Amino acid sequence: MQSTCGSAKAQTGGGHGQGGLIAVYDDGGPLHNLRRNARRVRAGHVLVQDGDEFDKVIVVIEGWLATSKSFEDGEQQIIDFILPGDILDPATADGLTVGVTLEAVTDALVSIIPASVWQTMLKTSPTLEDMVGHLWAATQARTSERLLRLGKGTAPMRIAFAILELSLRLRALGHDTDTAFHLPLTQKALGDYTGLSSVHVCRTMRRLVRHGVIETSDHIDIRIVDLQTLSEIAGIDVKRLQQEITPTAA
Amino acid sequence: MQSTCGSAKAQTGGGHGQGGLIAVYDDGGPLHNLRRNARRVRAGHVLVQDGDEFDKVIVVIEGWLATSKSFEDGEQQIIDFILPGDILDPATADGLTVGVTLEAVTDALVSIIPASVWQTMLKTSPTLEDMVGHLWAATQARTSERLLRLGKGTAPMRIAFAILELSLRLRALGHDTDTAFHLPLTQKALGDYTGLSSVHVCRTMRRLVRHGVIETSDHIDIRIVDLQTLSEIAGIDVKRLQQEITPTAA
DNA sequence: CGATGAGTTGACGTTTGTCAAGGCCGGTGG
């Protein structure tokens, strides 16, 4: 699937002024000239492989990226989705190599900034430093919630949480409506994100549909029908999650 | 268990000059006067609860802390262990509340720094900024490896990895020998860290012992007998893991 | 010496993964 249509829906939308950090790109903020140096990548393209030498920082302008790690046998875990407005420094502690594979989930527009340049930008722009701090806190909070659910949560809980998390992140970008949105993901990808097999993702989502919690069309366009129940299954209060993971523009 | 003896073993050891960031505390670095303002906490003490308002940064000088999250039913996941030399900013994206519970695993010595003071320290000390960057990269790398194993790894793999990860972190602090070390953890806590029940942690560790991969005494003093096999079970090359997660002093 | 808490082990149930088969849909080439 991954139709260009869906991607476009998820990618564009600057100018909503809805509060997403992406707005900074177009408002004369420290990243305002990012689009000029940006590079277009197509869905499926691998930007960096786990273990590669690489000392650059990635800023996503349009589209979805994903970081992942995998075992030799091919089992793969998606570490995080990197959405428009997100900034990724994939370096490990050695400062030379990266610890994740970075791949474009949809067609995307990214800016690739050498580490030295990035350092300079940071030290000359307190605004940018604040942005990075907020993004980092948001990432930490999201990762903690996800670790909890990967370690101790059931399949319905993991799926429900992923839906809520992604819907909140998309909404913060000013896309989609409150309850309906498009995920440019296969069920396999959703399983790689939640630590489940694609078969079990399917079963679990069908059950959520049968119970009237969500509705789906085209298999992966999701509409939240019963937000209250969904957040109970996910084990989180939606407002609280929003505070935790939505970077309030500084 | 958690004997004071064991705690002491894990806590002290400054002055080895082995390269751990903890050395900076005693070498006139930007944190050299940290001990003066430090606060002593006892094992089991909860410093902050998930959801609390709190805008301070924690620097660990001696002892182990742990960040965790839990569900209403009491199921708990340890997000990370915070060891001497580590710096923790538990804030979420809203900048006001924290997203994890922070608890002392052993008796510990910590410095609690108001966010505003911390910001000033950062902006006036490039050295400190570099340290934080390296620590952050190390944390990211460790978390990614752990997400992979929580999502797609078997119980033996999670346990083997936890043993390797913690042994490397301890070794970087200059404690313990290459292969033998003490973990101030119950099997329940190891389970909360690896996403397993305490019963299954026990079974899995006994199997590792029977197969001659590790040896244990006092149930939780661990000696690695067959490092090669252990790292194969964990699904990682030890040298690579060390590069990823050991912050090379800047 | 009883009480408590942690580790150990076995029996059993539940959740989830694996395998296999079928349906749907879009693309491709005759």
Added chain:
DNA sequence: CCACCGGCCTTGACAAACGTCAACTCATCG
């Protein structure tokens, strides 16, 4: 236009991994 193909979703049957419950041991501590 149509036949074919490959991906993806869906569903059922079965197997494996892991959690739960319960009983026992052992060490520690009052």
